[in-house]
Amino acid sequence: MSSQQQKIIVIGAGASGIACATKLLEYGFQNVLVVEAEQRIGGRIHTIPFGDNVIDLGAQWCHGEQDNIVYELASKHDLLETTGPVYENYQCVRSNREVVPEHVANRLKAIVNDSLVTRQLELRNCSGSLGSYLSNKFYEMLRRPEYADIDERIAKEFFENYQKFENSVEASDTLDQVSGRGYLEYWECEGDILLNWKDTGFVELLRVLLRAPSFPELPQLGSLDERVLFGRRVTQIQWNRNDSRVEVLFSNGDSCLADHVVVTVSLGVLKEQHWRLFEPKLPVEKQRAIEGLAFGTVNKIFVEFPQPFWPEDWTGFTMLWREEDLQDIRDTERAWLEDVFGFYRVSYQPNVLAGWIINANGRHMETLPEDEVLAGCTYLFRRFLHWQIPEPIGFRTSAWYSNENFRGSYSYRSMETEQMGTGAHDLAQPLTVVTPTPRTVTPPQETTELPLLQTRCDKPIVLFAGEASSPHYYSTVHGAVEAGWREAKRLADFYGLPRAVKKSQL
Ligand SMILES: Cc1cc2nc3c(=O)[nH]c(=O)nc-3n(C[C@H](O)[C@H](O)[C@H](O)COP(=O)(O)OP(=O)(O)OC[C@H]3O[C@@H](n4cnc5c(N)ncnc54)[C@H](O)[C@@H]3O)c2cc1C
Structure with a gap:
């Protein structure tokens, strides 16, 4: 079997999985399959119709310009626009409706x-x-x-x-x-860190990666759609078989043999499931990385009003609770509202405010009925703002923790990460088997470049991508994309495949 026929299963159709799969196709691998538990593409990129336009329940902005692969891909097609100083010019409002003077x-x-x-x-x-x-x-x-x-x-x-x-x-x-x-x-990319996707939402990035028909100028890859199995949850990865192939089991009872598996599921999923997802269990260093790296929850709350009740130049507000007013909600069913910290204007959505909620209260919100959450938010608007607040006409919250395909929002470095001396490097290390003899490399037909000679016999059979495996751009989409490309390159290097499409062509 030629190297291009090697069966590669990519688990997860989020930014990292799609980036990895499309890059593998570019390298010339032909037998690539993406397996996704959800019925949609994107993972933590989740753009949905709402209000006058779309909203992003997950990733919303391209964070920075320099050394940012998402910026590089998007700016070529003029897809991004500055959000402006929304998160700088917000008003600070106290729980007695007093606006803290601007100075x-x-x-x-x-x-x-x-x-x-x-x-x-x-x-x-x-x-x-x-x-x-x-x-x-x-x-x-x-x-x-x-x-x-x-x-x-x-x-x-x-x-x-x-x-x-x-x-x-x-x-x-x-x-x-x-x-x-x-x-x-975490390295912040220089440049504007709040670039929005105009009226398309972050899903537009996936269209670029997939070379969707709306980007006819991009070299076509052949349809990846046919290579993605939606609604197919991987329940086990059996990786220590004698024939150095990996068996992937699915929730519907099916299974599939692969030469390589690229795991891009979130760190939250790994934390909860690694002990039953991998057979045999993962090596100790990998387990320590999964346990030591941290993963938490942030949720969004979108509220649509019939028309703006705020002045044109108002960008939003943050809630400064007076100690005595906090007592009004603590020990009541509204206690969770304490961790909604602000509501802000949303680009291309004239009538919408987006709120944010963190920690255990953010996770608790996910368990509440929608009308209760909406009533709580309306209470906050009326408690903090001195304007007449109309009844909202649209409402949507994210729920990243309760979904077993995510179990949270993104990764960070905790005190425990530091104490355990672990990090993204350990998470990114592939599981390998030693192949008995060096393989013969088949040169891809479309290239005249000579294949590299393989000198190593460590065959990476289970590879790890996903945002949390990025050493400096974790918690972002550009980190997820880079990680996906990194693992595609690892396989291309292993088979000595030269790069099929230059970065500048994308
Ligand atoms: C609220 C929020 C706001 C954010 N804001 C930004 C932002 O503004 N800018 C930015 O750059 N980043 C932002 N991020 C982070 C960004 O969304 C993520 O870093 C990135 O999308 C992660 O991509 P990924 O491919 O690594 O993981 P994921 O998107 O989680 O993809 C993994 C995929 O694996 C699937 N899966 C899980 N388990 C299984 C299984 N057993 N079998 C098969 N499939 C499975 C999942 O369904 C998922 O589709 C935000 C995230 C959240 C949640």
Whole structure:
């Protein structure tokens, strides 16, 4: 069998799986199958119709421009647009409807921004959590004479709210879980970090990767659609067979033999299922990576109104709970609302506000009936805003934790990751078997390049991609895409296949 006939099963049709499968086809592999438990493509990219347009229940923005593969792919087709300073110019509103004066709010925002952006050197030497670092910094700055005029209660309420915001960035429950040093493992791509997909949603990226007919200028791959099995959950990967092939079992009782399997399921799924998903069990280092890397939940709440009740230049608000008002909802059925930290305008959606909720309360929201969640959100609008709030006409929330195909939103580096001394590198390592003899490599017909000579006999039979396996771009789509390409390249390198399509052609 030629190298191009090797059977490769990619588990998961999210960004990483689709990127991996399409790249494998580009390399010339012909026997590629994608298996997806959901009935749709995209995974944590989930664009749905809503309001005047579409919304993204998962990934929404391309975060940055430089060294960002998503930006590279999208900007060639002019698919992205700046979101503007929505997440900078928001109003800070207290639970008695008092709007914190802009000059006070701006100074408080500057303190927290400064703590993270310009103090990276300090974080490098920080042995504690991001939470303790930020809290020390914030209150240390506040003690300076130039901040003496700021009401301490407002500063505290602001910082409580800011921590919730930062938890949404990390997907952590509390910032005490996040490693201060580990925080720096994430590399922010330079440039605009809130680029939206205009009126198409993030799903447009998948159309680019799949060379959809709407992009006729891209070299065609042949339809990947026919190679994706939807609604097919993988229940077990038997990887230590004597013939060095892998058997994949499905929930409907079917099974399939493959030469290579690329696992792109989320870290949340791996955490819950790795002990029964792999037979035999995974090596200890891999188990430690799965257990040590952290994965948390962030959910979104979209509310559509008949028309905007806010002024044109208003971009949204964050909720600063006064201690005495929090008592109104704590110990009641509305206690979960404490962790909805703000609502913001949405690009291309004139009548929609998008809220965010974190931690255990975000997971709890997923279990509540929709009318209860909507009633809670309406309560928040009326509690915090002084305008007349109309009855919403559309409502949608995400539920990333309760779905067994995700079990959360994205990965981060926790104190436990640091203590266990594990990381993305261990997660990304393939499971290999030693092949007895070097293989003969069949050169792809369409290329004149000579195949590389194989000198190694370690055959990667189970490979791991997915956002969490990205060393510096974890928690993002560009990290997921890069990881998918990385594993496709690993297989191409193993078979000595030269690159079929140059990056610049995409
Ligand atoms: C609320 C939210 C907001 C986000 N915002 C952004 C953002 O603005 N910008 C950004 O860059 N990133 C963002 N992200 C992160 C981004 O969405 C992810 O990093 C990325 O989409 C992950 O892609 P993936 O292919 O690694 O994993 P996934 O998308 O999770 O794909 C894995 C696939 O495997 C399938 N699967 C799971 N188990 C099985 C099984 N047993 N058998 C078969 N199939 C299985 C799943 O159904 C899924 O489709 C956000 C995520 C969330 C949840």
